[in-house]
Amino acid sequence: MLDKFKATFREEALELLSQLEDTLLELESQPLNGELINAAFRAIHTIKGSSSMFGYDSVSKFTHEVETVLDKCRNGELPITKDFIGLTLKARDHIRILLDREGPPEPPIAEEGESLLQRFRDFAQGGPGPRPAKAGRGAEGAGGGSPSAAPAADAEAESATYRVVLKPKPEIFRNGTRVLNLVQELAELGQAGVFPHTESIPPLEELDPERCYCSWDVLLTTDKGTNAIRDVFIFVDDLVELGIEPVAEQLAAEGGRRLGEILVERGAVSAEDLRQALGSQKRLGEVLVEKNIVSRPQVESALVEQEHLKKVQERAETSVGSIRVASDKLDALVDLVGELVTLQARLSRTSFDLKDGPLSSIAEQYERLISQLRDNTMSIRMLPIGSTFNKFRRVVRDLSLELGKEAELLTEGAETELDKTVIEKLGDPLVHIIRNSLDHGIELPAKREAAGKPRAGHILLAARHSGAYVLIQVSDDGKGLDRDAILAKAIERGIVSPGQDLSDAEAYQLIFAPGFSTAKVVTQVSGRGVGMDVVKREIDSLGGSVQLASEAGKGMTVTLKIPLTLAIIEGLLVRIDKEFYVVPLSSVDGCIEIPKEELAAKGERKIISYRDELVPYVDLRTFFESGGEEPSIQQIVIAAAQDSRVGFIVDQVVGDYQTVIKPLGRMYKDVEGVSGATILGDGRVALILDVNRLAQVVQREGLRRNSAAGA
Amino acid sequence: MVDKAAPLRDELLAALDASDAIILDLSLVEDIDLACLQVLYAAARSASARAKRLRFQGTVPARVAKRLAASGLSRGSSDRAEDLEASLVDFTA
Numbered sequence: 001m002l003d004k005f006k007a008t009f010r011e012e013a014l015e016l017l018s019q020l021e022d023t024l025l026e027l028e029s030q031p032l033n034g035e036l037i038n039a040a041f042r043a044i045h046t047i048k049g050s051s052s053m054f055g056y057d058s059v060s061k062f063t064h065e066v067e068t069v070l071d072k073c074r075n076g077e078l079p080i081t082k083d084f085i086g087l088t089l090k091a092r093d094h095i096r097i098l099l100d101r102e103g104p105p106e107p108p109i110a111e112e113g114e115s116l117l118q119r120f121r122d123f124a125q126g127g128p129g130p131r132p133a134k135a136g137r138g139a140e141g142a143g144g145g146s147p148s149a150a151p152a153a154d155a156e157a158e159s160a161t162y163r164v165v166l167k168p169k170p171e172i173f174r175n176g177t178r179v180l181n182l183v184q185e186l187a188e189l190g191q192a193g194v195f196p197h198t199e200s201i202p203p204l205e206e207l208d209p210e211r212c213y214c215s216w217d218v219l220l221t222t223d224k225g226t227n228a229i230r231d232v233f234i235f236v237d238d239l240v241e242l243g244i245e246p247v248a249e250q251l252a253a254e255g256g257r258r259l260g261e262i263l264v265e266r267g268a269v270s271a272e273d274l275r276q277a278l279g280s281q282k283r284l285g286e287v288l289v290e291k292n293i294v295s296r297p298q299v300e301s302a303l304v305e306q307e308h309l310k311k312v313q314e315r316a317e318t319s320v321g322s323i324r325v326a327s328d329k330l331d332a333l334v335d336l337v338g339e340l341v342t343l344q345a346r347l348s349r350t351s352f353d354l355k356d357g358p359l360s361s362i363a364e365q366y367e368r369l370i371s372q373l374r375d376n377t378m379s380i381r382m383l384p385i386g387s388t389f390n391k392f393r394r395v396v397r398d399l400s401l402e403l404g405k406e407a408e409l410l411t412e413g414a415e416t417e418l419d420k421t422v423i424e425k426l427g428d429p430l431v432h433i434i435r436n437s438l439d440h441g442i443e444l445p446a447k448r449e450a451a452g453k454p455r456a457g458h459i460l461l462a463a464r465h466s467g468a469y470v471l472i473q474v475s476d477d478g479k480g481l482d483r484d485a486i487l488a489k490a491i492e493r494g495i496v497s498p499g500q501d502l503s504d505a506e507a508y509q510l511i512f513a514p515g516f517s518t519a520k521v522v523t524q525v526s527g528r529g530v531g532m533d534v535v536k537r538e539i540d541s542l543g544g545s546v547q548l549a550s551e552a553g554k555g556m557t558v559t560l561k562i563p564l565t566l567a568i569i570e571g572l573l574v575r576i577d578k579e580f581y582v583v584p585l586s587s588v589d590g591c592i593e594i595p596k597e598e599l600a601a602k603g604e605r606k607i608i609s610y611r612d613e614l615v616p617y618v619d620l621r622t623f624f625e626s627g628g629e630e631p632s633i634q635q636i637v638i639a640a641a642q643d644s645r646v647g648f649i650v651d652q653v654v655g656d657y658q659t660v661i662k663p664l665g666r667m668y669k670d671v672e673g674v675s676g677a678t679i680l681g682d683g684r685v686a687l688i689l690d691v692n693r694l695a696q697v698v699q700r701e702g703l704r705r706n707s708a709a710g711a
Numbered sequence: 712m713v714d715k716a717a718p719l720r721d722e723l724l725a726a727l728d729a730s731d732a733i734i735l736d737l738s739l740v741e742d743i744d745l746a747c748l749q750v751l752y753a754a755a756r757s758a759s760a761r762a763k764r765l766r767f768q769g770t771v772p773a774r775v776a777k778r779l780a781a782s783g784l785s786r787g788s789s790d791r792a793e794d795l796e797a798s799l800v801d802f803t804a
Binding site for chain 1: 716717719720723743744745746748749750752753754756757760761777778779781782783784787800801802
């Protein structure tokens, strides 16, 4: 049981650390942003609190000292300098290391922690705080700011009134939480009207002494903002339901309704009376007026207010709208849905064969539901790619320091969603690409200035949807790819022969060759010949593609095209003789019919005209060496490949088909033109066509024919 | 604090069974938290259900008074424990 809590704690702590990293990096560019330093403080504060609760003493001891310094920064006693950010980032990494081991850390790690803490202490001493600045490291801190550079949020914050609904969970006492202290702390944030609800406390005989029966409504006027309110409950986050709602605007706009609040405040009506009355409005009004406690309009406005309060509480309840699920459970769910999709195909097939009316109507409904189930399941696995972006920001920061370069990572489309597994597999390739850009692309600051560019280079990481694909672009404003250097290197490595004539695009592709690197000096980062070939391989394994564009002196762009998901796709089922194939529907452009004779007349020139465009085609019967007789009218499926169109001649287009992708296994990894397989409704296997590869085959053949014709 | 709530409950329950009036001296209470306060509320409810009495006496320590006032539970400002009975929100039926 405890292990389970520990696992949750670790998971949450890791999440907090990644948020912290993000926050710190942002803080580096906006050191006066009070919100950011508050967020950093909160993250450390929470880690400290929960780590001590779960016995990670080394973590809590370490974070405690970091927190002390952060708190000083938060109060404006210490300036936020670049050094400080660097130090805190290192501390973050150290916490990460500590989290990986329970119990006391090994001596070298403990030493490192101690030296980090010493630097924190030095920093705290050196800051221009109320204490006299000591000599030595003092100068370092003094440059950044003065005590008056307090977090901007505090200075600018205006006083606002919040309605805070605080409902401790019944089990809140179990871990020793002192609820009254919390309420007091909350009330002391500003001017507060505090309304406890004690009415659910039962008589002594029924009382469970370990259960909390009380809740609070607090009207709080404070200039500290909602974060300060949340901070009070930071350790008991999951043990209280907290609703915070600003009320200032409502007071102004609906001044009259405030009466209800006053009614409760003065004790004229208890909240419980009101709640009962909500069930029988008429009666409450009568009773109260009869008893002469309040006048009719007062009751009415109280009711409105109470209803409003209820809504606020409901909203607070629904805001707990997400749950944490282990990712292998999701994987299992997707597998099961995949099986269901396959089974559904069999059902549709069977009902079609039986020509049974009622059965086919069931099958149709079933199909609709399954496709919704599939879409829902897939959407659960979708994550915004932005969740990985902060990792890259850190890479750029650390690496540019190391290389003596100045660079900034800009991101676009962080909200673009991609399948979880795809995102996980994208991490390493993207790191490689970004490192490559920094190492080879972005020039040293002096060189950039000489070239009339800003000292700091920019790397743009952009993601966007494009049909069933996501395009991820990494562009830099560095020197671009050096075609001649690439060619020279490739010749030296024997990848191309000296006389070979290559187009720019072909030359650029060479950097993806295994063992290729143009860096003259082997840096720690790149230049060891691992990198871009790994990128290419991993992107290929995702069913994606890599493209390069470069302009000398202006920079280069790497574009990754990645399929949204790896598990289930919509496909177009086609037939050749007795064999079935699936073309991914996302790449299908259209279908045309063509009589056998017309095809025969074209002979070797395998090109047709489609929408005023000449499209090469491939006869899949020949390609896959299928037997059988061609039908008198054949179909051509036009598909869009990477940068061109290609046609496939098939016997029959069967229809669209939800395809659960099954890998073919090692034995078939060299089969050209096929990317996977799927199981059909009747249990047979259909191959999934790899449109990009087939298009390349067609182009290659076309070139060969042309050169043969020219010779 | 929390672990004191259960014994306090048992003690008060026994006292309620044994006598008609319970008098609690608050002078020596160092601090109070919700768990124990709930027990006092519950005791007051049981007492009034059984037509018995629960009363406070002594001086309410400043810390306790402040805590109760800040959390909205007490509306009075007197440090006399007898007054606290009346000023505790919803305490007496």
